[in-house]
Amino acid sequence: MTDDADTRLQTSARGWLTLQLATLGFAGLCGALKSGGTGGSGAPRAVEAVAGVLVLLALGVACAATYLVARIAWPVHAPRTEDAVRAGRRLRLGIGLTFLAVLxxxxxxxxxxxxxxxxSQAGAGAGAGALVEVSTTAGTWCGTLRPSGGDVPGLEVTDGGQTVDIPLGEVTALRPVGTCGA
Structure with a gap:
């Protein structure tokens, strides 16, 4: 290969190195966010552990990919003509490992x-923050909010276990309460 081909290979490697450093930063940020979360994701503990291992594995793969590409982008020794094919393979391997790290x-x-x-439903095991008091022009209801389709929030009322659907436009006040009816 010519010096022109070696220069193009190095230029390509330097461009990919920028992307790889961004991948390393992204993997590190995800790891920091994963370990710094206060509430957790709600996933089972085993899934959380696998996710943590995957982030660490991604970081290792990104480091290996960066090393492969950096050796081409800034070679320690002047590249020899017979090494150009091997350098091209290393560059492709480094790029493939970068995509694997992102995945x-x-x-x-x-x-x-x-x-x-x-x-949990109102009653046994409901925490103090699970109950709300909803006021409308038609009255006041106390219970736990439940999801419903459209723009009508559902409120499951604790007295008698009846369910009342209250349109969002009719709500005049909404506040968390510790208990209903007192």
Missing amino acids: LVAVAASTAWWPQEAT
Whole structure:
């Protein structure tokens, strides 16, 4: 290969190195966010552990990929003509490992969208923050909010276990309460 081909290979490697450093930063940020979370994702402990291992694995793969590409981008010795083919293979391997690292981080980050367990119904085991008092022009209801389709929030009322659907536009006040009816 010519010096021109070696220069193009180095230029390409330097461009990819920028992307790899961003990947390393992203993997590190995901690891920091994963370990710094206060409430957790709601995923089972085993899934959380696998996600943590995947973030660490992604970091290791990104480091290996960066090393491979950096050796081409800034060679210690002047490249020899017979090494150009090997350098091209190392560059492709480094690029492939970069994509693998991004994939591993994406899979690990997906645990953030693990569905939360539903809060228990009013009564046995309901925490103080689970109950709300909703006031409208038609009256006041106390109970736990439950999801419903559309723009009508559902409120499951604790007295008699009846369910009342209150349109969002009719709510004049909403406040958390410790107990209902007192």
